[in-house]
Amino acid sequence: MLNKMANKLTLATVVLGVVLSPAAMAAEEINIYSARKEALIKPLLDKFTEQTGIAVRLATGDPSALQKKLELEGENSPADLLITTDAGNLHRAAEAGLLQPVVSDTLNEKIPENLRDKDNGWFGLTYRARPIFYVKDKVKPEELSTYEALTDEKWRGRICIRSSNNIYNQSLTASMLAADGAEKTQQWADGLVKNLARPPKGGDRDQIMAAAAGQCDLAVANSYYYAGMLNGNDEEQKAAANKVAVFWPNQDDRGTHINVSGIALTKSAKNKDNAIKLMEFMVGPEAQQWYAETNGEYPVVTDVEASELLQSWGTFKADALNLSVLGENNAEAVKIMDKAGWK
Amino acid sequence: MTGVNLKQRAWQLVLTAMALLVALPILAVFAYLFIPAAEVWQHLAETVLADYLRNTIWLVLGVAAGVLLLGIPAAWLNSMCQFPGRALFEWALLLPLAMPAYIIAYTYTGMLDFSGPLQSLLRDITGWGYGEYYFPEVRSLGGAILMLSLVLFPYVYLLARAAFLEQSVCVLEVSRTLGCSRWQSFTLVALPLARPAIITGLSLALMETLADFGTVQYFGVPTFTTGIYRTWFGLGDSAAAAQLAAVLMSFVFVLILLERWSRHKARYHHTSNKYSRLPKYQLRGRQAWLATLICALPLLLGFIIPVLQLAWWSLTTADTGFDAGFIELIWHSLLLAAMAAFFALLLALVLGYGKRVNNDPLVSFTSRIAAMGYAIPGTVIAIGVLIPFTWMDRQINAAGNWLFGASPGLLLGGTLFTLLFAYNVRFLSVSLQTVEAGLGKIKPTIDDAGRSLGLGAFGVLQRLHLPLMKGTLLTALLLVFVDVLKELPATLILRPFDFNTLAVRAYEMASDERLADAGLPSIMIVAAGIIPVILLSRSITRARAGGN
Numbered sequence: 001m002l003n004k005m006a007n008k009l010t011l012a013t014v015v016l017g018v019v020l021s022p023a024a025m026a027a028e029e030i031n032i033y034s035a036r037k038e039a040l041i042k043p044l045l046d047k048f049t050e051q052t053g054i055a056v057r058l059a060t061g062d063p064s065a066l067q068k069k070l071e072l073e074g075e076n077s078p079a080d081l082l083i084t085t086d087a088g089n090l091h092r093a094a095e096a097g098l099l100q101p102v103v104s105d106t107l108n109e110k111i112p113e114n115l116r117d118k119d120n121g122w123f124g125l126t127y128r129a130r131p132i133f134y135v136k137d138k139v140k141p142e143e144l145s146t147y148e149a150l151t152d153e154k155w156r157g158r159i160c161i162r163s164s165n166n167i168y169n170q171s172l173t174a175s176m177l178a179a180d181g182a183e184k185t186q187q188w189a190d191g192l193v194k195n196l197a198r199p200p201k202g203g204d205r206d207q208i209m210a211a212a213a214g215q216c217d218l219a220v221a222n223s224y225y226y227a228g229m230l231n232g233n234d235e236e237q238k239a240a241a242n243k244v245a246v247f248w249p250n251q252d253d254r255g256t257h258i259n260v261s262g263i264a265l266t267k268s269a270k271n272k273d274n275a276i277k278l279m280e281f282m283v284g285p286e287a288q289q290w291y292a293e294t295n296g297e298y299p300v301v302t303d304v305e306a307s308e309l310l311q312s313w314g315t316f317k318a319d320a321l322n323l324s325v326l327g328e329n330n331a332e333a334v335k336i337m338d339k340a341g342w343k
Numbered sequence: 344m345t346g347v348n349l350k351q352r353a354w355q356l357v358l359t360a361m362a363l364l365v366a367l368p369i370l371a372v373f374a375y376l377f378i379p380a381a382e383v384w385q386h387l388a389e390t391v392l393a394d395y396l397r398n399t400i401w402l403v404l405g406v407a408a409g410v411l412l413l414g415i416p417a418a419w420l421n422s423m424c425q426f427p428g429r430a431l432f433e434w435a436l437l438l439p440l441a442m443p444a445y446i447i448a449y450t451y452t453g454m455l456d457f458s459g460p461l462q463s464l465l466r467d468i469t470g471w472g473y474g475e476y477y478f479p480e481v482r483s484l485g486g487a488i489l490m491l492s493l494v495l496f497p498y499v500y501l502l503a504r505a506a507f508l509e510q511s512v513c514v515l516e517v518s519r520t521l522g523c524s525r526w527q528s529f530t531l532v533a534l535p536l537a538r539p540a541i542i543t544g545l546s547l548a549l550m551e552t553l554a555d556f557g558t559v560q561y562f563g564v565p566t567f568t569t570g571i572y573r574t575w576f577g578l579g580d581s582a583a584a585a586q587l588a589a590v591l592m593s594f595v596f597v598l599i600l601l602e603r604w605s606r607h608k609a610r611y612h613h614t615s616n617k618y619s620r621l622p623k624y625q626l627r628g629r630q631a632w633l634a635t636l637i638c639a640l641p642l643l644l645g646f647i648i649p650v651l652q653l654a655w656w657s658l659t660t661a662d663t664g665f666d667a668g669f670i671e672l673i674w675h676s677l678l679l680a681a682m683a684a685f686f687a688l689l690l691a692l693v694l695g696y697g698k699r700v701n702n703d704p705l706v707s708f709t710s711r712i713a714a715m716g717y718a719i720p721g722t723v724i725a726i727g728v729l730i731p732f733t734w735m736d737r738q739i740n741a742a743g744n745w746l747f748g749a750s751p752g753l754l755l756g757g758t759l760f761t762l763l764f765a766y767n768v769r770f771l772s773v774s775l776q777t778v779e780a781g782l783g784k785i786k787p788t789i790d791d792a793g794r795s796l797g798l799g800a801f802g803v804l805q806r807l808h809l810p811l812m813k814g815t816l817l818t819a820l821l822l823v824f825v826d827v828l829k830e831l832p833a834t835l836i837l838r839p840f841d842f843n844t845l846a847v848r849a850y851e852m853a854s855d856e857r858l859a860d861a862g863l864p865s866i867m868i869v870a871a872g873i874i875p876v877i878l879l880s881r882s883i884t885r886a887r888a889g890g891n
Contacts, residue, residue, distance in 0.1 A: 031840055037851040038843065057840035060851065064576030065722065065836045072729040076736050078757055078840070163563050165573055201482040201563035202452070205856040213458035214472055225856060233659060234859050240458060334573075338390040343563060 029055040030274050033070065035063035035084040036261060040295050048281050054274050063089040063167070070098045070266060080269040081278065085261040086167045087124075088174065091327020094121035099264045102276055110283040110301045114322045115260055124260030125282050126297035129318065130172055131256055133219045133226065133244040135211050146250045147176065147257070148184075150218070151191025159192065160207040160216040163200040164337035168222055168259065173337055174329035175257045178321055182332065189340035200343050205229055205237065212240035219244065222259075227296025227309055248316035255317035259326070261297065351701055358697040361690065362709035368727030368768050369592070369715055375585030383574065383583040395570045395587075399594070401484055402491070402559070402566060403549055409492025410548045413641045414499030415541065419529060420638060422507040425623040426631040432638040434880035439645035440497040441872025443829040445557025446849065446865045448490045449858050450649040452561070453656075455481040482562040490562075491552050493645035498551075499544035501879070502780075505818075506540035507533060509784070525624075539783070543776050546598055550718035550772065553591060556832060557850075567591045568720045575722075588723050595718040599711065650869060656862025665863065668843075673867060676828055676844040679759075680871075683766035684774075684824040690767060691774035691819060696808070699782055699790075700800050710775065717772035721765075721832030728765045728837065762837040769833060770826050774819040781815030782808065817882045821875040828872050845871070 034041060038060050045056040061069070063084045070077055070093070082099070084090060093099055094117060101120035108116075115124035132144060143154075150159060162169060176185045197216035204221035208229065211219040229241035248256045263282060269275050281287055285304050292299040293307045305311070363370075420426065421433050439447075454461055455478075462478055465471070480486065510533060518528040534541075556568045567587055575584035626634050694710045716724060732755040755761055785808060793803040809816070831846045838844070845864045852861035 037855055038848075039851070040855075059838065059840045059842075060847075061835050064572075065725070065832075068576075068726055069729060069836060072726070072733045073757075074733065074737065076733070076740055165560070165569065199563060202456075202561075203854075203856040206456070206458075209456070209458035213463065214466075215457050228855075228857070232857065232859075236458075236460070335386055335390075338386065341390075343565060 028053065028271075028274060029057060030080050030271050030278055031057045031078045032059070032081045032083060033066045033079040033266075034058055034060045034082075035066055035089070036060070041083065041291075043294075044282075044287055044290055045278075047287075048278055051281075052274075052277065054277070056278070067093050067096065067098065070268075071096055073268070075268050077266060077268040078270075079266050080271045080275040082264045082266055083125075083262070084264075086171055086259055087122075087262070087323035087326045088167050088171045088259075088330045089327075090117070090122040090260075090262050090264060091324050092330070093264060094119070094324075095327065098267055100267045100269065102265050102279065104276060104280060106280045107283060112300065112302070114320050115300050116262075117264075117324055118322060122262045122264035123279065123283075124262045124300045124323070125288075126292045126295065127258050127260045127300055127318070128297045129223045129248070129256050129258045129316065130168060130220060131223060131316075132247045132249050133208055133211060133221055134247055135214075135217050135243060136245050137243075138217045141245070141247050144218075144247045144249065146253070147172070148180070148188060148250075150220075151188055151195060155195045155218065157195065157197050158217040159195045160197055160210045160219040161192070161200060162203060162207060162221075164334070164342040166203075168204070169337070169342075170330055170333050171259055171326045172220075172257050173333035174326040175319060175321055177329045177333055177336070178325050179254055179319075182336070185333075186336050186339065189336050189342055193340045193342050208244055209237065209240045212243040223298075223310070223313075224296035227307075230309060231296065246313045248314070250319070251317050254321070255319040258318045260300070260323060261295075354697060354701060355703050355706060358694060358703070358706045359709055362694060362706060362713045365690070365713035365716070365768055365771055366709055367731050368724055368765070369712060369719065371730040372585050372588055372719075372723055372727045373592075375582045376589055378582035380580055380583035380586060383580045384586070387570075387574070387583065387587075391565060391570065394565050395567050398484055398559075398564055399553070399566045399591075402488060402564070403552060403594070405485075405488030406491045406495065406552045407545060407549060409488060410496040410499045410545060411541075413492060413496035414544065415503050415534075417496075417638050417641065418500045418503035418507060419533070420634045422504050423624055424626050424634060426626040426634040428635050428638065429623075432642065434877055435642050435646075436500055436638060437497045437876045437880050438642065438873060439494045440501075440825055441828075441869045441876050442494050442646060442649060443557070443831070443846070443865075443868060444491055444494050444551075444555055445561060445831070445853075446653070446861075446868070447494055447645070447649045448487075448558045448561050449853055449861060449865070450652040451481050451486070451490065453858055454648075454652060455479075484562075484564050487558050487562045487564050490558055491548075491555060493641065495548035495551055496641060496645070498547045499541060501818075502540040502544035503537055505814075506537035510536055540780065543780055547717070547773060547776065549598060550595060553594060553718040554720045554769075556720050556722065567594075571720065572722060575726075585723075588719065592715055592719065595715050598718075599715075650866065653862045653866040653869070656859040657866050660860050660863060669848075669863075669867075672843055672845050672848055672864065673871065675842060676846065676868070677871060679762065679766070679834070679844065680824045680827040682759075683763050683770065683827045684820045686763060687767050687770055687774040687823045688778075688816060688820050690771060691778040692804075692816075695775055695778040695782055696800075696804050698779075713768070714772035714775050716768040717770065719769070721769060721830060721834075722836065724765055724769050725833040725836035728761060728768065728833075732761055732764075757839055759839060759842075762834065762839075765833045765837050766823075766827050766830065769830070770823045773822050773826060777815055777819040777822065778812075781812040781819075785811055814882045818879060821879045821882075824875050825872045828868055 038058065042058065045058060048054065049056055063086065066082065066084065067089065070079060070082065082093060084093070099121045103120060107123050111123055115127060116122065134141065134144060164170065173185060173189065176188055180188065198210070204225040205228070207219035207221050208226060210216055226241060226246065229237040232238065250256055263279055265272065265275055265279070282291065283301055285301070288299040288301045288304040292304070296307070296310065298306045298310060417432070417436055421429060421436070453459055456462070465476070469476070514532060514536065515528055518532040523531060554568065556572065559566045560569050567590065571584050571587045571591070574580055574587055698706055698710065736755055789807055790803050793807050798806060829846060831850055834844055835847055835850065838847070845868045849861045849864040849868065852864070
């Protein structure tokens with residue numbers, strides 16, 4: 001009886017131990033905190049492991065939460081790499097002292113200067129634009145020109161855009177701050193809110209859906225969502241996407257607002273060399289093609305072409321603003337949006 | 344004599360320490376209160392704070408009304424009357440518990456939004472355009488109230504029904520012989536007697552409402568929860584965010600105080616042991632159909648319709664969604680839920696019984712704080728857990744360095760232990776309230792009798808209370824199980840590398856705005872929750888005193 005109990009206890013302890021202890025450290029491995037969803041990165045990491053024999057462990061999450069986790073874990077953090085979307089997030093991580101600079105000729109050569117951190121803290125891997133989408137049988141593209149012109153009275157009650165809680169809108173406003181200054185940006189935000197067809201709700205796809213259904217005539221959304229709607233298996237979304245077309249704003253001045261998804265080496269990285277190997281792998285032609293195409297984004301590397309679908313929307317001039325600035329302006333942008341009553 | 348005193352002291356110490364440990368993350372967040380954040384507060388007060396307050400208050404009031412209206416009539420009809428479909432409703436009304444609020448929000452948005460199938464059909468038939476007809480906006484405060492009420496009313500239904508069933512039938516018979524009508528014996532006797540149970544169900548529903556992030560965020564309704572998130576990450580101000588969280592917690596505190604005050608010192612256990620089986624009152628004709636309708640509506644809206652939508656989405660994506668990794672997701676979800684439920688029950692038993700044995704104000708107070716976690720958003724709890732845990736990791740590493748010249752890295756952070764601990768902080772309230780309610784129904788004279796027959800405090804628990812509370816214990820276990828299955832924010836932040844769950848997968852798809860792809864993992868969460876929910880229902884039916 002006693003023996004049986006002792007056996008059970010031992011078994012329980014072993015099971016608990018296995019389940020609760022951090023997985024035993026493999027000889028060669030990299031640990032990644034990723035705000036990029038599993039489905040959009042895992043296959044590529046598997047390929048890396050296949051080619052190099054280096055194991056990769058992944059924990060995905062929300063960008064802000066991942067940063068907070070890194071901050072709290074400090075030098076004990078198991079993460080070697082941080083993969084996240086939006087320069088605002090990357091910049092914030094750098095500001096918080098969570099990243100360490102990487103000096104790599106490969107990365108510097110392949111990635112255009114404005115798509116990586118001035119101090120080598122983070123590197124863009126793909127970029128996406130935030131253009132205006134117009135309903136083809138209601139709006140002529142000639143009526144459109146710039147983001148600034150969205151405040152024009154003729155658009156009263158005709159624009160759909162998501163909540164200001166979203167980082168994409170925060171970064172768009174941050175880019176306006178860089179171009180136009182605080183006062184004009186506040187006026188812009190006020191004017192835009194006046195022109196909204198409905199209180200902001202839903203994600204970027206919802207804005208395009210609402211436009212297609214007749215609730216508004218213009219929608220502001222990220223380019224890859226539009227690609228996802230056209231490529232996805234949801235017939236309703238496909239039909240909606242076909243009712244609208246892309247307009248690239250600000251072509252006569254600074255260019256359309258773009259942003260990146262990027263990668264950075266953490267300060268706590270214990271597997272630095274292998275982590276840099278993975279960073280360089282990510283800008284290789286094959287990886288770039290897959291990584292960009294899977295999420296409907298543009299590759300950062302100039303010698304890799306965007307997917308056919310993206311090319312069919314035509315080429316455009318992108319805002320050449322160094323994306324670190326988006327992060328620097330973020331808090332002020334949020335305050336401006338709050339003041340404008342942008343929900 | 345001194346021996347007993349010493350033992351009691353030791354118990355007090357252990358209990359306080361345990362409650363404190365669970366309260367630690369909440370206290371860690373409170374510690375931010377002492378960091379000034381005047382500038383951000385001024386900005387908040389000038390712009391969004393009024394909105395947060397107004398929306399949060401309306402949300403709480405709305406959901407309170409919603410869950411009571413949906414829960415109590417259904418519970419009464421099911422325990423007292425006979426009408427078409429009753430045998431089905433009895434357990435099926437618990438099914439919405441298996442449906443996470445953020446997922447029901449996705450499904451109704453998919454169906455009812457301006458660009459959704461229903462409104463498109465309406466426009467096709469009538470030829471109306473935008474603005475030419477009225478259609479209620481699902482993504483609104485009202486929509487959020489409805490969504491949360493539809494998935495949270497089973498808490499009220501569950502506890503109210505258990506209370507009605509456990510009421511000594513004699514009490515009701517006496518009330519009838521004293522001249523009460525059926526309606527009077529419901530309002531004057533049964534309802535007041537069931538009040539503690541109903542209030543417990545209501546407070547569970549409201550705490551879950553206060554902690555909800557997914558639904559209000561998706562509907563664009565700014566509340567304290569979304570405000571905390573935005574201030575923490577958007578404005579980058581931890582102190583102001585924590586202070587917002589503290590305001591949120593004071594809501595909860597007021598709720599708890601109100602409940603305590605409303606109960607006074609009243610005791611709710613029955614003084615008679617005489618039970619007899621009450622024949623169910625047979626409803627006929629219009630009455631019967633009305634009863635069927637009252638029970639069918641919440642079931643239809645809170646479960647059947649959203650499940651059909653999820654099933655449709657799953658069918659359209661089944662070819663891509665289901666792979667070997669998917670089985671692993673299911674296994675992880677079940678494993679976490681089972682372990683967390685077990686730990687939470689254990690903790691609740693120790694704290695609940697400890698309080699019964701020696702009613703110490705300190706223990707009572709700390710376990711109150713520990714049980715506040717249910718109303719706190721998962722994100723805040725996750726950060727609150729990380730603060731002390733990573734601090735301990737740093738101390739351990741420093742000591743390791745000093746002693747052996749080597750540091751072991753993260754010991755606590757990044758393990759399943761951290762996540763399980765966070766679940767306990769978040770859901771202890773559920774198991775504790777259930778266990779306390781169960782203990783409250785056992786007359787203190789039973790303890791005295793057991794003690795006088797030579798049993799120790801532990802003996803009383805083991806030999807008398809546990810067998811008497813079998814149903815209660817199972818309820819506590821299953822409630823936490825289902826809650827953990829649905830939990831998202833803390834899981835997302837605290838889970839170890841390469842460890843995904845169904846909720847995480849559903850969220851990843853939905854946040855990528857691929858609602859259809861979120862269908863398959865969502866419906867699996869619901870499916871995994873159904874079995875415990877059915878078990879739950881059966882354990883309650885058996886609890887009927889004097890039943891067969």
